Amino acid sequence: MITVDELKFDEKGLIPCIVQDHYTKEVLTLAYMNKESLKISMEKGLTCFWSRSRQKLWLKGETSGNYQHIVSITADCDGDALVVDVIKDGFACHLNRESCFADKIYLSEKFKEFSVDLLYNELVGRKTEKKEGSYTTYLFEQGIDKILKKVGEECTEVIIGAKNSREEALFEIADLCYHLLVLMIEMKITPEDVLKELEGRHVVDHKVKQQKMK
Numbered sequence: 001m002i003t004v005d006e007l008k009f010d011e012k013g014l015i016p017c018i019v020q021d022h023y024t025k026e027v028l029t030l031a032y033m034n035k036e037s038l039k040i041s042m043e044k045g046l047t048c049f050w051s052r053s054r055q056k057l058w059l060k061g062e063t064s065g066n067y068q069h070i071v072s073i074t075a076d077c078d079g080d081a082l083v084v085d086v087i088k089d090g091f092a093c094h095l096n097r098e099s100c101f102a103d104k105i106y107l108s109e110k111f112k113e114f115s116v117d118l119l120y121n122e123l124v125g126r127k128t129e130k131k132e133g134s135y136t137t138y139l140f141e142q143g144i145d146k147i148l149k150k151v152g153e154e155c156t157e158v159i160i161g162a163k164n165s166r167e168e169a170l171f172e173i174a175d176l177c178y179h180l181l182v183l184m185i186e187m188k189i190t191p192e193d194v195l196k197e198l199e200g201r202h203v204v205d206h207k208v209k210q211q212k213m214k
Contacts, residue, residue, distance in 0.1 A: 017081075022085050025197070028068075033082070036057065068086040090163055
């Protein structure tokens, strides 16, 4: 652990802060803090920045309600930049985006990224901007009953696949995950919501308690 006084602020008394989502690790924004805003952030557990355009302290979410609850603040090896890990309320960007970093200028085909969040957002697009011939769009058009029917079918296929081989189980689990994401979108449940639910459960302890009660 180091102290605020050990950090290296620039000639204007500022230090850059990379803010990232605690659950997805997505970079949300780049902002700046001075000593006062950093201390306020640590005292409140909420991000407080120095606005260079307005030349004043800025408690993120004070007007929008999109507060950022701080999990940790980490300095780089030179002590002149910070990473702030947060759990956010609402959008991080003033344009009502999840992240300020949304406009790609280059994407390698060789190292193209993939994540559950990217797939989720792509599936959301099939619901909001219907694409002709898309199976996902078809499911959304058919509605909740059709989606639930498919989830039930995929659950059964996972069980059968798991009895046969690892490869077949893997294939069917992927199908189930896809249909679960479609169901989540239909019910306005995000991957972050699921992670928060799991984080709050203490699943292992709960199972131990259940076994002791038997």
